[in-house]
Structures are given as C-alpha cells and as structure tokens.
Amino acid sequence: MSNELFRTCPESGLQFHRPAERLMKAHAVVAVVILLIGGIAALLVTLTRWPAVHLLPADRFYQLLTTHGVNMLIFWMISFEIAILYFCSSTLLKVRLATPKLAWVGFTLMLAGIIINNLAVASGTASVMMTSYVPMPANPNFYLGLILFAVGALIGCFIFLATLVIAKDEKTYEGSIPLVTFGALTACIIAVFTIASGAIILVPTWLWSLGYINHIDAAMYRVVWWALGHSSQQINVAAHVSVWYAIAAIVFGARPLSEKVSRTAFFLYIAFLQLASAHHLLVDPGLSAEWKIFNTSYAMYLAVLASMVHGLTVPGSIEVAQRAKGYTNGLFQWLRKAPWGNPIFSGMFISLVGFGFLGGISGVVMGTEQINIIIHNTIYVPGHFHATVVIGSTLAFMSLTYFLIPTLFRKQVAFPAIARLQPYFFGIGMSVFALAMMGAGTLGVERRHWDMAFTGAPLGFEYPASAYTMMGIMGLAGMVAIIGGAMYILVTVVSVFFGKSVESESSYGTATTRLMRAEPIFIPEGGHSAAGKWGFAAPGTFVLAMFFLVTFVLYYAVNWKYLASVWPLS
Amino acid sequence: MSAIQPPAELVWWKQPLDKVEGTWIGIALVWSLIMFFMMPFWHVYGKQNLSSEAYRTTPQAYMAKTQAMVDQYTIRTETSAQLPVVRPPPGSDVYLLGRLWQWWPLLELEKGQTYRLHISSMDWNHGFSLQPVNINTQIIPGYEMVLTVTPDTSGEQTIICNEFCGIGHHTMLGKIYVTEGGR
Numbered sequence: 001m002s003n004e005l006f007r008t009c010p011e012s013g014l015q016f017h018r019p020a021e022r023l024m025k026a027h028a029v030v031a032v033v034i035l036l037i038g039g040i041a042a043l044l045v046t047l048t049r050w051p052a053v054h055l056l057p058a059d060r061f062y063q064l065l066t067t068h069g070v071n072m073l074i075f076w077m078i079s080f081e082i083a084i085l086y087f088c089s090s091t092l093l094k095v096r097l098a099t100p101k102l103a104w105v106g107f108t109l110m111l112a113g114i115i116i117n118n119l120a121v122a123s124g125t126a127s128v129m130m131t132s133y134v135p136m137p138a139n140p141n142f143y144l145g146l147i148l149f150a151v152g153a154l155i156g157c158f159i160f161l162a163t164l165v166i167a168k169d170e171k172t173y174e175g176s177i178p179l180v181t182f183g184a185l186t187a188c189i190i191a192v193f194t195i196a197s198g199a200i201i202l203v204p205t206w207l208w209s210l211g212y213i214n215h216i217d218a219a220m221y222r223v224v225w226w227a228l229g230h231s232s233q234q235i236n237v238a239a240h241v242s243v244w245y246a247i248a249a250i251v252f253g254a255r256p257l258s259e260k261v262s263r264t265a266f267f268l269y270i271a272f273l274q275l276a277s278a279h280h281l282l283v284d285p286g287l288s289a290e291w292k293i294f295n296t297s298y299a300m301y302l303a304v305l306a307s308m309v310h311g312l313t314v315p316g317s318i319e320v321a322q323r324a325k326g327y328t329n330g331l332f333q334w335l336r337k338a339p340w341g342n343p344i345f346s347g348m349f350i351s352l353v354g355f356g357f358l359g360g361i362s363g364v365v366m367g368t369e370q371i372n373i374i375i376h377n378t379i380y381v382p383g384h385f386h387a388t389v390v391i392g393s394t395l396a397f398m399s400l401t402y403f404l405i406p407t408l409f410r411k412q413v414a415f416p417a418i419a420r421l422q423p424y425f426f427g428i429g430m431s432v433f434a435l436a437m438m439g440a441g442t443l444g445v446e447r448r449h450w451d452m453a454f455t456g457a458p459l460g461f462e463y464p465a466s467a468y469t470m471m472g473i474m475g476l477a478g479m480v481a482i483i484g485g486a487m488y489i490l491v492t493v494v495s496v497f498f499g500k501s502v503e504s505e506s507s508y509g510t511a512t513t514r515l516m517r518a519e520p521i522f523i524p525e526g527g528h529s530a531a532g533k534w535g536f537a538a539p540g541t542f543v544l545a546m547f548f549l550v551t552f553v554l555y556y557a558v559n560w561k562y563l564a565s566v567w568p569l570s
Numbered sequence: 571m572s573a574i575q576p577p578a579e580l581v582w583w584k585q586p587l588d589k590v591e592g593t594w595i596g597i598a599l600v601w602s603l604i605m606f607f608m609m610p611f612w613h614v615y616g617k618q619n620l621s622s623e624a625y626r627t628t629p630q631a632y633m634a635k636t637q638a639m640v641d642q643y644t645i646r647t648e649t650s651a652q653l654p655v656v657r658p659p660p661g662s663d664v665y666l667l668g669r670l671w672q673w674w675p676l677l678e679l680e681k682g683q684t685y686r687l688h689i690s691s692m693d694w695n696h697g698f699s700l701q702p703v704n705i706n707t708q709i710i711p712g713y714e715m716v717l718t719v720t721p722d723t724s725g726e727q728t729i730i731c732n733e734f735c736g737i738g739h740h741t742m743l744g745k746i747y748v749t750e751g752g753r
Binding site for chain 2 (some may be wrong): 034058060092096128129133135136173174175176177178179180217218219222245246248249250253254255256257258259260261262281283284285286287288289291294295297300301302304305308309312313316317364368369372373374375376377378441444447448449450451454455456458459460461463464532535536537538539541542545549552553556560563564566567568569570
C-alpha cells in the first residue's frame with residue numbers, strides 16, 4: 001500500500017484513496033450541475049402550474065417537465081449515489097478502489113448519456129415525460145442516452161462490489177463491514193436490479209423507435225418500465241437512509257442501537273422494496289387483485305416495516321448519544337440541544353421527518369390498492385414523491401455535501417450563514433409545496449397537465465376555488481424551495497471552485513465544520529437504557545414514533561372514508 | 571463503534587435488542603398486518619373495488635362496438651362538433667373511448683342503476699379521471715377495461731384526461747350526465 005495513493009483527512013480521520021477521491025469529486029460535480037439544470041426547469045414548471053402565473057406555452061411546459069423529471073429522478077440521484085458508493089467502499093473501508101480506469105469509463109458513459117438524453121429533449125422531439133410510455137414516440141436518442149447512462153452506472157455498481165471484495169481480501173477492516181457500507185450495498189443491489197429492468201424495457205423501446213421492432217405492448221411496457229422507474233427511487237431510499245446513519249455517526253458519534261435490527265431492516269429492503277413498482281399499476285386493466293395486493297404491500301408491508309424501523313433507530317441512536325453526553329433532562333432535551341445551526345444535522349433531521357411524515361404516510365396510503373382509485377395520476381402523486389425523493393433523498397445528499405466539502409474537496413464551506421439556513425428554506429418550502437400538491441390532488445387536480453382551467457377545450461370543467469388556492473400555495477412554497485436549492489448551488493459551487501482551501505486543522509474556522517467532529521461517547525454502566533426512561537434507551541424518540549403512528553392511522557382511516565363516498569365500483 | 575465503522579463486536583448479531591426497538595418493531599408489525607388485511611377485507615365488505623375484467627382488443631374492433639352503441643342509443647348532440655350524447659339502457663354494456671384529444675361519446679346514465687362501462691384507448695395511454703366524484707383509472711391502447719359502476723349521485727360529471735398524451739392533453743374532456751331515476 002503506497003502512502004502516496006492515500007491521504008488522511010486530519011479532521012475526520014478518513015482515509016481517501018486518491019484515484020477514488022478524484023472519481024467521487026467528478027461524480028459529485030456532475031450531479032450538482034444536473035441539479036442546477038433540473039432546478040431551472042423546476043422553477044419554470046412551477047411557475048406554469050401556478051395558475052395565477054401560468055408562464056410557459058404548453059409545448060415548452062411539457063418539454064421542461066420531461067427535462068426536470070429525467071434529470072432529477074435519474075441523473076442527479078444516481079450520479080450522486082455513485083459518489084456515495086465509492087465513498088462507502090473505498091473511504092470507509094480504507095481500501096483502494098477497484099479498477100479506477102474502468103470507473104472513468106463508467107463515468108464517461110454516464111456523462112455521455114446525460115448529454116445525449118438532454119440534447120434529445122432540448123430538440124423538442126422527446127417531450128414524453130420521464131416515463132416515455134409507448135406508443136407515444138420519442139427521438140431515439142432519448143432512450144439511447146438513458147441506456148448509456150445505465151451502463152455507466154452499472155459499471156459503478158460493480159466497481160463498488162469489487163472494492164468490497166478487495167477490502168475483504170486485503171483485510172483492511174476487521175469483522176463485518178460498517179452499517180453505512182451495508183446500506184450502500186443494499187442500494188447497489190437494488191440498483192443492479194433497477195438497471196437490468198431498465199435494459200429489458202429500454203433497449204427494445206430504442207430499437208422500436210428506430211423501426212427495428214414494430215410493436216411493444218403498452219401494458220407490458222408499464223409493468224417492466226416501473227421496475228426501473230420505481231426501483232430507481234428505492235436506490236435513493238436505501239442510499240439516503242445510509243446517509244442518515246452516516247450523519248448520525250459523523251455529527252454525534254452515534255452508534256446504531258443494534259446492528260442486528262438496522263441490518264435486518266436493510267435486508268428487508270433488498271427482499272421486498274422493488275415490489276412497489278405495482279404502486280403505479282393499481283388501476284391498470286387486467287392485473288388481478290391478488291397480484292396488486294401482494295406487490296403493492298411489499299408482501300405484507302415488510303419494507304414499510306423496515307422504514308419504520310430506520311425511522312426509529314436513526315433518531316434513537318442520536319438520542320442515546322446525546323443522553324450519554326449529559327442531555328438527559330425530560331424527553332426532548334437531547335433534541336433541543338442538537339446542533340440546529342449545523343446544516344449537516346438540520347438537513348438530515350428535516351429529511352428524516354419529512355420523508356416519514358409526508359412521503360412515507362402518503363406513499364402507503366396511495367399505494368393501498370383501492371385508495372389508489374381516488375389518487376392515481378392526480379397531482380397528489382408528485383406531491384408524494386417530492387416528499388420522498390426531494391425532502392428525503394435530495395436534502396439528505398445536500399446535508400452530506402456540507403461534510404464532503406471540507407473532507408473530500410478540502411475546501412472551507414463558503415457563506416456559512418447561508419449554508420446554515422439552506423436546509424430550512426429547502427426543507428420547509430418543499431414540505432409545504434408537497435402538502436399543497438397533495439391537497440390539490442385530493443380535489444382531483446391532474447398531474448402532468450398544462451392548464452387546470454382547460455382553455456380552448458370544447459367541453460369545460462371548473463375545479464373548486466380551494467383547488468386553485470392549493471395550487472397557489474404550491475407555487476409560493478415552490479419558490480421558497482427553489483431559493484433553498486439556489487442557496488445550496490451557490491454554497492457548493494463557490495466553496496468547491498473558488499473557496500479557500502483547508503490547509504490544516506487550524507483553518508477549520510466555520511461553524512459548519514467545527515460541529516462535525518465526532519466526540520467519543522460514553523456508555524453508562526448498565527448499557528444504553530440507564531440514561532433513558534421506562535427501560536427505554538430512547539424514550540423521546542419512542543414518543544415521536546408513537547406520534548407518527550397516530551398520524552399514520554388517522555390519515556389512513558380518513559382516506560378509506562373518502563373512498564367509501566365515491567360511486568360503487570366492482 | 572459508530573455506523574461508519576465496523577461493528578465493535580465481531581459477533582454483533584447476538585447483541586440483545588433494546589426494549590425500545592423490540593416494542594416499536596412489534597407495534598409496527600401489527601400495523602403493517604392491519605394495513606395488509608384491510609385490502610382483502612375491502613374486497614369482501616367494501617363497495618369500491620376495480621374488477622380485473624379486461625380484454626385484449628384493437629382500435630378497429632373497439633371502435634366498431636362503440637359506433638354500434640352510438641348508432642343505437644344517441645338521444646341528442648352537443649357542441650358545434652355535434653358530439654353524440656348516448657343514453658344506454660340500465661344494466662347494459664356501455665362503451666367509451668379515449669383518443670387524441672377527446673372522450674367519445676358523451677354518456678347519460680341513470681342514478682342508482684348499474685352499468686358495465688368499457689373503456690379503451692385508440693392511440694396512446696390516457697387517464698380516465700371522473701370529476702368531481704374523483705374516480706381515476708389508467709386507459710391503455712390494446713386493452714379494454716370493464717368497470718361495473720353504479721352512479722349514486724346525479725348531475726354532471728366530467729371525464730378529464732390525467733395521463734399526459736401530447737400537446738392537446740389539456741383539452742381532452744368528456745361528460746357523463748347522471749339523471750334521477752324514473753325519467
């Protein structure tokens with residue numbers, strides 16, 4: 001092991017393999033550039049769906065909605081996740097990355113795919129939405145770009161797996177891989193499944209668009225495509241849950257309450273999470289009720305169970321770490337005394353709460369076979385996934401960025417005051433945005449629709465005034481979230497490209513970096529529970545979890561009641 | 571050891587559960603099972619369930635069936651485009667088609683009566699969204715979906731397309747008029 005190939009971060013003690021470090025930087029930089037493109041599209045799309053503004057003409061709106069969807073849901077997420085995979089393998093296991101040259105081939109393919117796909121959409125000949133349902137045709141380069149990107153990402157996944165093998169072989173760690181790496185492995189396994197499904201459907205669709213295949217069954221397309229479309233979002237879930245655990249470890253030195261429980265929960269993701277593709281097919285013709293019930297519930301909600309477990313164990317481990325530091329008053333002193341001014345923590349915690357309360361509950365409710373009848377393809381659906389993917393994944397990745405700027409990029413975080421406020425703007429703006437969309441969706445407002453007033457239609461329909469109010473709130477809150485996104489881009493770009501470098505430990509001056517030093521925690525005699533209440537190590541977290549459950553049960557019941565009011569169907 | 575380091579104990583899977591985790595897992599599992607069994611329960615005791623009755627079809631075959639119904643049961647036309655309004659007898663098979671960018675024909679149904687509503691697409695995917703009652707299904711070309719539906723509110727319902735289908739998507743509306751019984 002040549003020392004030149006590794007550098008040790010003086011602050012965090014992390015060891016970076018230099019070739020891996022360069023790859024992580026490249027993937028992260030591409031990811032942030034895509035976030036900027038997707039963000040500009042988001043601004044214009046929101047300003048069009050905000051009825052009082054209604055900015056763009058219809059063709060431009062659908063084009064930019066396609067740009068927004070593909071860049072955010074596929075390119076931004078997976079580019080950032082490849083950086084996470086390299087970090088969780090090479091850096092956390094202190095091992096060289098397998099075949100860096102091949103990793104650059106993967107990176108190049110991903111970048112080429114992003115460019116080709118974006119050019120196809122920009123040409124105006126591929127405004128087919130991210131889902132590109134056949135037989136609506138798109139420019140063949142739309143599919144080709146996605147395929148190239150997927151091949152590149154698949155190379156990244158296998159390099160991650162190979163790096164785990166090298167670490168095991170070279171004995172760079174003792175015992176089992178860290179929990180966070182285990183979570184990344186979960187994400188990687190789901191990614192391989194996702195990309196394989198994508199190849200199965202997109203390669204024939206590309207050939208169809210070129211005229212080599214004359215027919216693709218429209219229903220079959222949806223079944224297989226969603227094993228790409230939904231599962232790719234499950235990569236994000238596994239990745240952002242890993243990031244939550246990582247941030248709990250980085251900021252608090254928290255250790256998992258129990259390795260067994262957290263790893264089993266990740267294993268449940270591997271086993272069941274992908275079944276949720278069925279969420280999109282609950283009102284499709286021809287699928288049996290048995291198929292829908294089994295798949296939409298991840299076989300008896302075992303993946304939901306896993307998320308509920310992570311939702312307890314991540315804050316629970318923080319609570320235990322905080323109580324060990326002496327924050328033991330009442331149920332919530334540990335939370336009040338948490339570093340709310342540190343965006344690494346505040347972003348992660350908003351991500352966790354938003355993902356659970358908004359994204360999680362709405363996802364399970366609308367994924368209930370019959371309740372989907374009142375929600376399918378309404379704007380409730382993007383309301384739900386902005387809570388999961390944007391508040392859950394994107395905000396978690398943003399929080400992690402504030403840790404990566406000093407450790408990986410060796411730069412001081414620029415504009416610390418902006419960085420401190422950024423998670424609040426983004427997280428709260430996005431929460432209200434998602435809630436308003438869910439409200440409008442409950443009133444029947446459609447997703448992917450240029451004009452809820454139906455201008456120019458031979459027949460008309462008028463939504464209730466409350467639906468317009470909801471869409472207005474969505475527009476306003478969307479602007480707050482956009483400002484939060486712009487703050488992130490500003491801080492990241494200025495830090496990385498123009499920031500002061502972190503020379504030595506003494507130059508760590510900003511509030512954001514000072515707080516991330518993990519202090520060794522003290523475990524009281526008698527184990528965790530000694531610092532808790534009622535024999536619980538994390539009583540405050542348990543109370544929060546019970547509050548979550550009550551919210552969940554009530555909202556679930558309300559939706560059944562709403563369903564019972566619509567016309568009888570059988 | 572924290573979550574970014576290997577577990578401190580080599581045999582970590584024998585570490586006993588903390589009470590807070592065990593309790594929560596038990597509660598969450600019970601809730602998961604309740605939600606799971608709620609769906610089959612609703613199939614037995616609830617009134618809003620989609621049938622899985624569907625057939626493969628072609629645009630030509632489906633158009634022919636729809637046209638036959640329109641020829642037989644049209645009661646009036648609406649708008650300058652002379653869109654037919656069809657009033658099929660209660661209990662009968664009713665055909666509705668979605669195409670760029672129209673739901674055709676307009677339907678008039680009787681409150682409290684049950685109809686077998688067939689829906690298919692002539693071209694791309696469409697979304698059948700009945701407002702304000704709020705019933706939403708996916709309409710896929712090549713497939714004929716059958717919903718057995720009993721309108722229980724009278725008045726005008728609008729069919730909105732809520733699956734993106736191109737530039738005229740926002741103009742794709744249809745109507746189902748529900749009249750009081752006995753008329």
